[in-house]
Amino acid sequence: MTGVQLRNLGIRYGQVEVLKGIDLDIPASEFIVLLGPSGCGKSTLLNAIAGLQDVAEGQILIGGHDMTNVEPKNRGIAMVFQSYALYPRMSVRGNLSFGLKVAKVAKPEIEKRVAHVAKMLQVEPLLDRKPSQLSGGQRQRVAIGRAVVRDAGVFLFDEPLSNLDAQLRSDLRVEIKRLHQRLKSTMIYVTHDQIEAMTLADRIVVMKDRIIQQQGTPDEIYNKPANTFVARFVGSPAMNFLEGVVKGGDAIVDGENLRIAAALSSPLVDGRKVIVGIRPEDMALQADEAALGLAVEVDVVEPMGAERMVWCRRGDIGLSTRTPSSTKVKSGDKVRLDLSEERLHIFDAETGKRL
Amino acid sequence: MFVRSPSSSRLQAVLTLVPVAFVVLSVYVGGVLWAAGISFTRSSMLPNYRFAGFAQYINLFSNARWQVSLGNMALFAAIFIPATLLIGYSMAAMINRGVRGENALRTIYLYPFAMSFIVTGLVWRWLLDPNFGIADVARKLGFENASFNWIVNADMAIFTIIIAAIWHSSGLVMVVLLAGLRGVDDDLWKAIRIEGIPAWKAHLFIIMPSIGASIATALVLMSLTVVRLFDVVVAMTGGGPGIATDVPAKFIIDHMFERQQVGLASAAATTLLLLVLVVAVPLLYLKDRRKGAAR
Ligand SMILES: Nc1ncnc2c1ncn2[C@@H]1O[C@H](COP(=O)(O)OP(=O)(O)OP(=O)(O)O)[C@@H](O)[C@H]1O
Ligand SMILES: [Mg+2]
Numbered sequence: 001m002t003g004v005q006l007r008n009l010g011i012r013y014g015q016v017e018v019l020k021g022i023d024l025d026i027p028a029s030e031f032i033v034l035l036g037p038s039g040c041g042k043s044t045l046l047n048a049i050a051g052l053q054d055v056a057e058g059q060i061l062i063g064g065h066d067m068t069n070v071e072p073k074n075r076g077i078a079m080v081f082q083s084y085a086l087y088p089r090m091s092v093r094g095n096l097s098f099g100l101k102v103a104k105v106a107k108p109e110i111e112k113r114v115a116h117v118a119k120m121l122q123v124e125p126l127l128d129r130k131p132s133q134l135s136g137g138q139r140q141r142v143a144i145g146r147a148v149v150r151d152a153g154v155f156l157f158d159e160p161l162s163n164l165d166a167q168l169r170s171d172l173r174v175e176i177k178r179l180h181q182r183l184k185s186t187m188i189y190v191t192h193d194q195i196e197a198m199t200l201a202d203r204i205v206v207m208k209d210r211i212i213q214q215q216g217t218p219d220e221i222y223n224k225p226a227n228t229f230v231a232r233f234v235g236s237p238a239m240n241f242l243e244g245v246v247k248g249g250d251a252i253v254d255g256e257n258l259r260i261a262a263a264l265s266s267p268l269v270d271g272r273k274v275i276v277g278i279r280p281e282d283m284a285l286q287a288d289e290a291a292l293g294l295a296v297e298v299d300v301v302e303p304m305g306a307e308r309m310v311w312c313r314r315g316d317i318g319l320s321t322r323t324p325s326s327t328k329v330k331s332g333d334k335v336r337l338d339l340s341e342e343r344l345h346i347f348d349a350e351t352g353k354r355l
Numbered sequence: 356m357f358v359r360s361p362s363s364s365r366l367q368a369v370l371t372l373v374p375v376a377f378v379v380l381s382v383y384v385g386g387v388l389w390a391a392g393i394s395f396t397r398s399s400m401l402p403n404y405r406f407a408g409f410a411q412y413i414n415l416f417s418n419a420r421w422q423v424s425l426g427n428m429a430l431f432a433a434i435f436i437p438a439t440l441l442i443g444y445s446m447a448a449m450i451n452r453g454v455r456g457e458n459a460l461r462t463i464y465l466y467p468f469a470m471s472f473i474v475t476g477l478v479w480r481w482l483l484d485p486n487f488g489i490a491d492v493a494r495k496l497g498f499e500n501a502s503f504n505w506i507v508n509a510d511m512a513i514f515t516i517i518i519a520a521i522w523h524s525s526g527l528v529m530v531v532l533l534a535g536l537r538g539v540d541d542d543l544w545k546a547i548r549i550e551g552i553p554a555w556k557a558h559l560f561i562i563m564p565s566i567g568a569s570i571a572t573a574l575v576l577m578s579l580t581v582v583r584l585f586d587v588v589v590a591m592t593g594g595g596p597g598i599a600t601d602v603p604a605k606f607i608i609d610h611m612f613e614r615q616q617v618g619l620a621s622a623a624a625t626t627l628l629l630l631v632l633v634v635a636v637p638l639l640y641l642k643d644r645r646k647g648a649a650r
Contacts, residue, residue, distance in 0.1 A: 052545050073551025085542035089564035098560070099550030150550070158542075 002063040002076060002153030002186055003028040004049060009058035011044055018044050020210050022058070028153075031180050031187045033197040036207035037233065042190040045207070046156050049188065051075050063153060073103075078147035079156040082163055084139040086131040092118075092142050093127045096149050117145045120182075121175070137168040144176070148183070157189040161196065173199060194234050198222070206230050224345075228352040231277050231345060237309065239277045240319045243349065246272045251346070254314065256294060263344040264355060273349035282343035283321040285310055286336040287329055293336035294319075298329050312337065387628065390621045398618035411622040420598050421623060424606045427513055431602070432581045434517050435524075439577055440570070442521065443528025448558065450529070451536040461533075464526035472523060476590025479519035480506065509599040512592050516600055519587055524580055528573045535569025536562070571641050578634050582627060603627050 009022040019041045026032050034042045047053035049060060051072035060068045067075050087095050093114060100110045118124045121141045131139055140160060147155055157176070161169045177200055180187050191197055197204050198218045205215045206229075214226035225231035231239045244251035244258065246268045251258045258276060261267065268274070286293055296312035296319060303325065310329060312319045321337060329335060346355045397407040415421050446464055450457050467475060482488045483506040490503040505511035539562060547557045563570065585604035588594055594601040603623060611620035 047545070050545070050549060052548060071551070072549045077549065079545065079549050081542035081546065083540050083542045085540060085546040087543075087546075087561045087565075089567075090560070099552065102550065102552050102556060146546075 003030075004154060004186060004188065005059075005061040006045075006049070007059040007061070009045075009048065009060065010056045011041070011048055011053060012056045017056075017210060019048075022212060024205065024212065024215070026186060026188065028186055029184045031177075031189065031200055031202045033201035033204045034188065034190045034207060035194060035197040035204050035234075036192065036213075038192060040207045041210060042192075042207060043158055046079075046158050046188060046190050049154075050077055050079055050156055075154075076152050077154045077156055078150040078152035079158070080140075080143050080147050080160045082159040084131070084136075084143045084163075086139055086143055086146070088131055091128050091130055092123060092134070092145075095131070095142055096145055099146070100149060113149050113151070117148045120148070120179075121145045136164050137172060140164065140172060141175075144179070148179070153185055155183075155185050155187045157187065159191055160189075161191075162193075169196075176200065194236065197234075204234075206233065208233075224354070225277075226354050228275060228277070228347050231347070235279055237280055237320045239279050239345070240283075240321075242276045242278075242317060244274055244276055246270055246274060251276050253294075254317065258339065258344070259341045260344055260346055262342040263346050268346075268355065274355065275347040275349050275352070277345035277347060278339055278343065280309070280320045280322050282340050283319070284338040284340070285321050285323045285327060285329065286338055287327060287333070289334050289336065291336045291338065293338035295334065295336055298331055298333040298335055300331060301329060391625045391628075393618060394621035394625045396618055398621070399616055402617055407618070411618045412626075415619055415622045415626070418619075420601055421603075421606055423598050424601045424603045427600060427602050428581060428584065430513060431517055431520070431584060432578075434514075435520050435581060436574070436577050438517075439521050439524050439528050440573060442525040443573065444532050444558075444563070446525065446529040447532040447536055448562075450533055461530065464529050466526065467523045468527040470523070472586040473590045475519055475523045476587040479515065479522070479587075480591045483515050506592065507596060509596045512596060512600045516584075516588055516591055519591060520580065520584070523587070524577060527576065531573045531576070532566065532569050535566030539565055567641075571638055575635060575638050578631070578638065582631050 004024075004026040006022050006024040009019060009024075010017065011019040022045065034045060036042050044053055048055050049062075051067070051070060055068055058068075059066060062075055062077070087098060090098060096114045096117060097110050100113065105113075114127075115124075118127055121144060123138065123141050123145060126134060126138060126142070131142070134142065140163075144160070160176070161172055164172065173196060176187075176189075180200075189196075189200060201218055203215060204218055204221045206213045206221060208229055214221060214230045216224070221230065221234055225234065225239075228241065232241075242251075242253045242258070244253035246252075246260075247270050249261050249267055251260045251274055253276060260274075260276060284293075289295075294314065296314040298310060299313045299318070300311040302309040302311070306325060307322050308325055308327070308329075310321050310323055312321065312335070319337060323329065347353060348355055393402050394411050395407060395409070396403060397405045397410070446460075450460055454460065470478075483503065484490075485502060485504040485507060488503070493503075506515045543561065543565070547561060552561070583604055584602045585608070588600055588602050588605055592600045594605050604627070607620045607623045607627070610616045610623065
């Protein structure tokens with residue numbers, strides 16, 4: 001089994017530094033997701049691991065061997081692309097077997113592998129078609145098949161599902177997860193879709209501004225975001241933020257006392273500026289104006305089937321929450337939001353770091 | 356509110372185009388048909404309309420000069436098209452890989468095409484002149500025995516024309532193919548590198564097939580050059596030595612205007628037209644089909 005280590009990796013396009021000081025240890029058989037906004041360098045990092053991108057400094061180890069300057073074909077990797085990148089004039093069979101033929105794998109072995117993979121990805125009936133005769137979902141299956149056929153220790157995916165519609169996307173997502181359970185290969189998966197990240201990953205690496213912001217299990221990323229960027233980026237709708245000042249162990253937010261002690265490991269000194277974060281599902285909407293909690297006015301109500309998203313205002317501050325559909329609220333209602341204290345996230349107002 | 360229905364605007368478009376279509380049809384198609392008609396008459400100095408069956412064609416194909424012309428055209432096509440395609444593609448692939456000074460290179464390569472074929476012919480005539488051209492330069496550089504006399508050699512003169520034509524057209528083919536290569540998905544190149552497919556295999560089996568439409572366009576352009584081959588021959592060799600570098604277009608013009616054998620020239624022109632149709636139609640069809648498949 002093949003793990004991947006990145007040591008102090010730095011990448012430049014000319015003078016522009018795109019990534020710096022990337023340290024990442026990916027154990028064998030792990031499914032790791034690189035998550036981040038557009039332009040944060042996810043693809044660049046993946047290409048560097050593949051050997052398609054020159055590295056300015058640092059080291060890439062695959063299976064314990066230094067692969068920093070090794071040709072892509074010799075790195076024992078396979079890759080799947082957003083645009084499928086199938087060989088256009090070759091049949092599906094040709095696409096699956098061409099690389100093996102070039103690598104001089106014996107013919108019976110090629111046939112065996114192609115048949116096996118075609119069966120696994122349910123593309124057997126398509127083997128004699130050209131890519132132009134396939135749907136988007138089928139093309140991506142073939143592209144995944146072309147990667148699997150290589151029998152590589154490490155799979156790299158660059159937003160493989162971004163060109164597909166919602167239904168196909170969730171189907172193929174499950175397929176990829178199943179593939180991972182079956183092959184037990186190391187998989188490195190780039191996406192900016194947090195649902196994909198949450199559902200697929202053993203571990204998520206959140207990237208932004210040339211560096212890794214946080215790495216951890218989906219649970220850690222969601223429940224213990226390391227900074228306000230991660231907190232805002234992961235979760236939909238995004239976490240709510242309130243600015244406050246510490247006083248007597250509480251945070252004073254817009255004249256109200258918020259109990260934050262339960263969310264802190266050690267108490268903070270008075271006068272420290274903090275940002276208090278709370279996820280929409282961690283607030284209970286109280287239709288009773290006299291109840292406990294933050295007084296707000298309902299702005300917009302969005303029905304979503306079993307639940308409703310309720311967007312509230314308190315002065316300039318916007319807050320979103322979920323309520324069961326049975327709660328009767330409408331725009332303009334004065335309500336209260338009961339924040340569950342142990343679910344608060346406290347960040348330093350200056351650095352944005354979790355406290 | 357008045358909304359123009361699609362069918363009424365379509366009607367308008369058709370009506371606008373009718374006069375143009377009429378002129379095109381009557382002048383071009385009419386001209387072609389007239390020439391074809393004349394080729395079945397006994398016309399010599401002036402057109403007349405006495406039917407002669409295939410007599411002009413029989414004459415034509417037993418004419419030694421016509422045979423040489425056709426042979427030259429075939430040889431020209433057999434070397435010019437593959438060589439120009441290969442050179443044009445190689446230059447396009449090189450530029451596409453992102454060499455420095457791409458714009459300058461593109462201009463330099465395209466420059467020959469901006470010259471008329473006459474100028475190209477004259478330039479190469481000087482370059483290849485046994486007394487004043489490259490051979491002379493070589494002698495002055497100290498290669499006393501250097502001689503290069505293809506252009507005055509009946510067997511080799513046609514190759515000098517082929518060289519000049521390749522030089523003239525490679526840049527255009529390069530630009531057409533470069534446009535195609537630019538459309539090739541970056542991810543495709545990455546997939547090729549990851550699978551470790553050697554460059555020539557990648558170009559031959561993956562990249563070239565995926566720019567089929569551009570290649571078909573280049574082939575059509577080159578085929579037209581082959582059929583219309585005239586001015587470079589006039590400028591370089593005048594069809595000589597003797598009739599060694601004669602080509603069909605020159606044959607037609609000479610017989611139409613100088614030798615005043617209108618019927619024979621028309622038969623030759625009609626033959627040439629049929630040849631064009633036989634070559635170009637499948638190519639155009641191929642091009643359309645490729646485009647359709649790419650969708
Ligand atoms: N060839 C290049 N030359 C210069 N800068 C580049 C080049 N390719 C990418 N960049 C820059 O590097 C940064 C990272 O690009 P990259 O493609 O890795 O982003 P990404 O995270 O994959 O984004 P996306 O989600 O949009 O795919 C971007 O800011 C981009 O502008
Ligand atoms: Mg990307």
